[in-house]
Amino acid sequence: MSATAAGRPATEPTPAGERGATRIADKAVAKIAAQAAREALAPLPPGVGKPHATVAVRPHGSGTHRGEGGPFGTARVRVSLELAYPADIGARCAAVRSRVTERVSALANMTVPEVVVQVERLHPVAAPGDAHGRTS
Numbered sequence: 001m002s003a004t005a006a007g008r009p010a011t012e013p014t015p016a017g018e019r020g021a022t023r024i025a026d027k028a029v030a031k032i033a034a035q036a037a038r039e040a041l042a043p044l045p046p047g048v049g050k051p052h053a054t055v056a057v058r059p060h061g062s063g064t065h066r067g068e069g070g071p072f073g074t075a076r077v078r079v080s081l082e083l084a085y086p087a088d089i090g091a092r093c094a095a096v097r098s099r100v101t102e103r104v105s106a107l108a109n110m111t112v113p114e115v116v117v118q119v120e121r122l123h124p125v126a127a128p129g130d131a132h133g134r135t136s
Helices: 026-041 089-108
Strands: 052-058 074-085 111-124
Touching (some): 026 052, 026 089, 074 089, 089 111
């Protein structure tokens, strides 16, 4: 039987305090959220900026109880985006919220209790035959 560096037999599990921890950076979760927003809005019309996300991650152990949220904590997400107009803005925002929650939960294993969608700009879409897409 081989022994570990701490002198325990190799078959004994390592105590939780010696195993380390996994922390997912806010920036990584923000990238997942921004990509999920792009997926929800696809295809993006020409001239419309890509969604941008900011995230506040609260890992376990900082005021939360075990069992709350996913194993890696909770993420509060804010997504800023531009939308083509006319469109059903409420439905588009709901689709973004749903997709962001789903993807962050699946890929980062975090609970997402809040997704704030902020529409920064509306871009008029030119109808066929309109000059330069301008509205009167």
